[in-house]
Amino acid sequence: MKYLPIDNKLFIKNRKNFTAKMKPSSLAVFNSNDIYPISADSTMPFEQHRDIFYLSGVDQEESILVLFPDCPKEKHREILFLKETNEHIAVWEGEKLTKDAAFKTSGIKTVYWLQDMEKVMFELMTQCDTVYINTNEHYRASVETETREDRFTKWLKDKYPAHSVAKSNPILQRLRSVKDKVEIDLLQQACNITEKGFRRVLGFVKPGVWEYEIEAEFMYEFLRNRSKKFAYTPIIASGNNANVLHYIENNQQCKKGDLILLDVGAEYANYSSDMSRTIPVSGKFTKRQKEVYNAVNRVKNEATKLLIPGTDWAEYHVEVGKLMTSELLGLKLLDKADVKNENPDWPAYKKYFMHGTSHHMGLDTHDYGILTEPMQANMVFTVEPGIYIPAEGFGIRLEDDVVIQKKGEPFNLMRNIPIEADEIEDIMNS
Known part of the structure; x- marks a missing residue:
């Protein structure tokens, strides 16, 4: 990123405002955008999904934010799942967020690598009744591409069909429209x-x-x-x-x-x-x-x-x-x-x-x-x-x-x- 670091107090406050609007015993999930292909091995420049950025400050692909304010385990009330970084990735793609860097960016203490997501999510889903999914309901939206968020929602609803589903978008529409x-x-x-x-x-x-x-x-x-x-x-x-x-x-x-x-x-x-x-x-x-x-x-x-x-x-x-x-x-x-x-x-x-x-x-x-x-x-x-x-x-x-x-x-x-x-x-x- 070219911009200077943003104080993570903004993202901590945004999450607090969002979770205050959630139903009891509910969990919300937010995904990064995909990196979209052009042709051959070419891709479009990455653009982060604005909702996960608004709530975490994470500006990186293959990231997932989970908010579960009523979770029995305090450490699981806010979770980031990130693509695991290593020296090889750092050489070929540039430095990715470490767990410590993710905490400094977002203020979220619990950070797991993405390969642990399904295992952790199973535990979380046994403890909640409602899942907030993130759909695009902007009045100008016209989306023909299946997004990473869409694929995750399909997977979640298929794997956990007995859970109630709620929408994050009405909460975010109101919160994001009033600026800090x-x-x-x-x-x-x-x-x-x-x-x-x-x-x-x-x-x-x-x-x-x-x-x-x-x-x-x-x-x-x-x-x-x-x-x-x-x-x-x-x-x-x-x-x-x-x-x-x-x-x-x-x-x-x-x-x-x-x-x-x-x-x-x-x-x-x-x-x-x-x-x-x-x-x-x-x-x-x-x-x-x-x-x-x-x-x-x-x-x-x-x-x-x-x-x-x-x-x-x-x-x-x-x-x-x-x-x-x-x-x-x-x-x-x-x-x-x-x-x-x-x-x-x-x-x-x-x-x-x-x-x-x-x-x-x-x-x-x-x-x-x-x-x-x-x-x-x-x-x-x-x-x-x-x-x-x-x-x-x-x-x-x-x-x-x-x-x-x-x-x-x-x-x-x-x-x-x-x-x-x-x-x-x-x-x-x-």
Whole structure:
């Protein structure tokens, strides 16, 4: 891992919060992700399952976490199973967690090698009534691959069919959506790295550069600041490419007079940042571009103020829609007849702003959070309105990551990243 060590008090606290929500005489199991093959002997870079990381800090394949708070044996109330390391593995693959290193990382004292898992699990299963399995119930999830977690769940239910089964996900959705101070600091670090990348790009962009060259400038700055990668596939969309919401080819040349929509973010310690900025290739917005840009920025600023404890996510989007409608009327993209005759299920503003304004942020870019429950302090949301005008050859999206506060406006984790049109022009022309 490139990131600095995280105080294991975070993971100890996370486990305590999780086990407090478990049923009596119950056990919960969490697995690492697989290392996925590409072809021949090639594999994709390992990405840890965010749930086992959240509860243990273990960032290594072939790891299993077991939580059994009512276990008669105190030492079995928290267990890590790890792939056994040795000198041969250290030479060929690099150093893996030893039992002592796993304790320092997680705060879990009982660590077994993976080959002992079935034997230990048999003992544990004779002592519990309910097993919590970990299913992916995120509202955007679409998983076609059988995961290591899926295979383990099949094995467990087949071997122990008489046990009751419960779901970990509803507990984790609520816990992970409200961030600890340590988590907010890690998110801030991810945003700070993103800022460095953006400032680098502002000094780099000029007519004739290619979108992939801009992507490379971000990646350079991310890697040299302890981020292993983009938090998600970056969007570097010049000209009309910006009107394709998930444009990721990043293979076109940036032309004089065009805008570039940048939707990029660095990860840090598995925590994601998510930034959108739109900048002029030539270093200066046209009058019309700036008009639309400032309209988007006003919507973002006003939408941010609505993110307070108790806000309903669906109602919030209705209110943002009203803000956007007003701006689109001012830009003469809509007229009063468009609004009067709009379809309530697809309001008139959706012609130019067709996506949502905010989503949870955290270990995942689209993080855990139950959207039917009111917003709470220390939840982290994006704010990302946009206006997309194919007929005029550009689209603009602006996005910050903010922390909901107990009182007052949210705290902007991207407060230091330039966003005002005049400031961007000044930096690009300095």
